[in-house]
Amino acid sequence: MTTPPPPATPRAAHPPATPGPATTPPDTHRxxxxxSAAVHLATAxxxxxxxxxxxxxxxxxxxxxxxxxxxxxxxxxxxxxxxxTLRSAPPLTLxxxxxxxxxxxxTAAGPLGGDRLRLDVRVGPGARLEVASVAxxxxxxxxxESVMVVEAHVEAGGRLVFTPEPTVLAxxxxxxxxxxxxxxxxxxxxxxxxxxxxRYGEAPGRCHSRFDAVHDxxxxxxxxxxxxxPAVDGSPAVYGDARCVGSVLFAGDEPxxxxxxxxxxxxxxxxxxxxxxxxxxxxxxxxxxxxxxLPAPDGP
Amino acid sequence: xxxxxxxxADSRLPAGGHAHSGGAERAVAxxxxxxxxxxxxxxxxxxxxxGRVAASLAAASCALATTLLPDATPAGGPASGGGEAGWTxxxxxxxxxxxxxxxxxxxxxxxxxxxxxxxxxxxxxxLDGLALAVPSPHHPVALGAVAAVAGCPPxxxxxxAAYHSVTGPATAAVRLLGLDPVAVHxxxxxxxxxxxxxxxxxxxxxxPDPTPPEGxxxxxxxxxxxxxxxxxxxxxxxxxxxxxxxxxLFVS
Numbered sequence: 109m110t111t112p113p114p115p116a117t118p119r120a121a122h123p124p125a126t127p128g129p130a131t132t133p134p135d136t137h138r139x140x141x142x143x144s145a146a147v148h149l150a151t152a153x154x155x156x157x158x159x160x161x162x163x164x165x166x167x168x169x170x171x172x173x174x175x176x177x178x179x180x181x182x183x184x185x186x187x188x189x190x191x192x193t194l195r196s197a198p199p200l201t202l203x204x205x206x207x208x209x210x211x212x213x214x215t216a217a218g219p220l221g222g223d224r225l226r227l228d229v230r231v232g233p234g235a236r237l238e239v240a241s242v243a244x245x246x247x248x249x250x251x252x253e254s255v256m257v258v259e260a261h262v263e264a265g266g267r268l269v270f271t272p273e274p275t276v277l278a279x280x281x282x283x284x285x286x287x288x289x290x291x292x293x294x295x296x297x298x299x300x301x302x303x304x305x306x307r308y309g310e311a312p313g314r315c316h317s318r319f320d321a322v323h324d325x326x327x328x329x330x331x332x333x334x335x336x337x338p339a340v341d342g343s344p345a346v347y348g349d350a351r352c353v354g355s356v357l358f359a360g361d362e363p364x365x366x367x368x369x370x371x372x373x374x375x376x377x378x379x380x381x382x383x384x385x386x387x388x389x390x391x392x393x394x395x396x397x398x399x400x401x402l403p404a405p406d407g408p
Numbered sequence: 409x410x411x412x413x414x415x416x417a418d419s420r421l422p423a424g425g426h427a428h429s430g431g432a433e434r435a436v437a438x439x440x441x442x443x444x445x446x447x448x449x450x451x452x453x454x455x456x457x458x459g460r461v462a463a464s465l466a467a468a469s470c471a472l473a474t475t476l477l478p479d480a481t482p483a484g485g486p487a488s489g490g491g492e493a494g495w496t497x498x499x500x501x502x503x504x505x506x507x508x509x510x511x512x513x514x515x516x517x518x519x520x521x522x523x524x525x526x527x528x529x530x531x532x533x534x535l536d537g538l539a540l541a542v543p544s545p546h547h548p549v550a551l552g553a554v555a556a557v558a559g560c561p562p563x564x565x566x567x568x569a570a571y572h573s574v575t576g577p578a579t580a581a582v583r584l585l586g587l588d589p590v591a592v593h594x595x596x597x598x599x600x601x602x603x604x605x606x607x608x609x610x611x612x613x614x615x616p617d618p619t620p621p622e623g624x625x626x627x628x629x630x631x632x633x634x635x636x637x638x639x640x641x642x643x644x645x646x647x648x649x650x651x652x653x654x655x656x657l658f659v660s
Binding site: 265318320321322326327328329331332333334339340342343344345346347348350353356368370373374375377378379382383385387388389 | 640
């Protein structure tokens with residue numbers, strides 16, 4: 109056998125040199141992943157070369173991909189944030205776009221059916237990190253289900269702002285999204301999630317998203333969105349006539365306590381634990397973003 | 409099925425359930441529910457989201473309570489009741505699945521009233537223990553505990569919780585819209601397969617060892633963390649609008 113066995117831990121190949129000021133040091137950081145009963149589809153053993161992972165060819169004209177990207181932000185000297193890990197794994201390509209900011213750049217269509225994508229984010233004690241994306245994510249059909257897992261840990265005094273562009277569910281897609289956000293005591297996070305039910309005039313494919321936020325060992329917010337069953341989507345109890353659903357979670361030690369409020373298609377919901385959820389429904393992505401914004405000038 | 413389930417699920421149980429419409433009143437007021445057809449969609453959506461979550465929590469609560477029942481305690485073991493860490497953790501799981509403060513308040517009011525009447529109907533140290541740990545538990549947590557004390561298995565508790573999630577709104581809609589009560593009961597009858605399926609799945613979920621690991625009493629066991637958490641954003645909006653409404657017939 110000339111092929112080496114796959115490594116024991118999930119590991120994606122290092123990407124080609126990433127443009128921009130980011131450095132990709134040797135992969136010294138390895139996030140410890142708690143094994144909850146939630147799905148762990150993306151942690152299945154992966155081939156050593158992410159781009160060689162699977163065989164299914166989807167309508168996007170490419171094969172299904174298995175990818176595991178990672179970001180870690182730590183406090184360096186002189187009070188500066190250092191990205192100790194910035195590991196792209198196509199199609200999840202990461203670019204540092206500011207001292208404390210990383211953009212996710214999709215370098216392939218999709219996700220599409222069969223893709224197994226995972227992003228680990230770690231914010232060390234006292235560090236700050238903002239993660240955004242340059243464009244919305246269009247989920248396409250393919251062979252089987254596509255899976256996107258984001259596992260984020262924020263240590264004490266750390267602050268993570270995770271505000272990607274919307275996920276758009278193209279007709280026929282079958283998508284699973286899993287977010288696990290773990291905050292230490294004294295950590296904070298702002299997390300936005302937006303789901304668009306199909307492109308303009310298009311019936312959405314199927315999507316099941318699950319979001320679990322835990323703060324200081326206690327559950328803060330657990331919510332699942334299921335999209336794609338017309339009998340449920342159109343229910344006046346669930347999404348009604350909306351075409352988009354979204355929320356922004358302000359978790360942990362946020363400086364501004366938000367008062368409960370309700371307006372057209374949106375509500376500001378103080379949670380039982382330390383956090384507030386802004387929840388919105390809207391006919392389109394533009395209005396969804398407007399409804400998720402806070403009245404304060406420094407809203408998300 | 410244990411006959412006590414009939415008492416528990418009966419709307420005539422004097423536990424205040426009739427005062428809640430589960431968002432139906434506001435849905436009618438805003439025009440989101442105007443007729444039988446809308447109501448059918450409302451109930452189906454409510455059942456598969458909030459109802460599913462309530463059923464799972466009730467089954468988990470029933471399983472926890474069953475381990476705390478006097479005859480489940482080994483001779484010479486600790487006095488029955490107790491379970492404080494478990495009740496607190498399970499109630500926190502219900503909180504994490506209820507983003508709307510108005511819905512949390514409604515769930516806790518109904519849970520407190522149910523627990524109060526149940527402690528007189530089915531006196532048990534298990535219910536005393538729950539009331540001590542969480543004086544106003546979320547309704548499904550209270551319902552699961554009461555079901556266990558009344559002799560029902562987790563599946564029955566789940567069924568009662570899922571049923572409760574649709575019968576209140578259905579009855580309220582009859583009154584608010586002047587719908588034909590027989591037609592609305594026909595709607596409820598068409599949901600029975602879904603009710604059974606949800607209760608079956610909820611009861612099949614793994615339930616934790618009742619004794620949490622030493623040193624981490626505040627952490628919910630992973631099996632509770634994985635319980636369903638289906639959100640119903642429209643219900644959240646309706647609930648928040650409703651508590652701010654000046655004229656209302658129902659509390660929620």
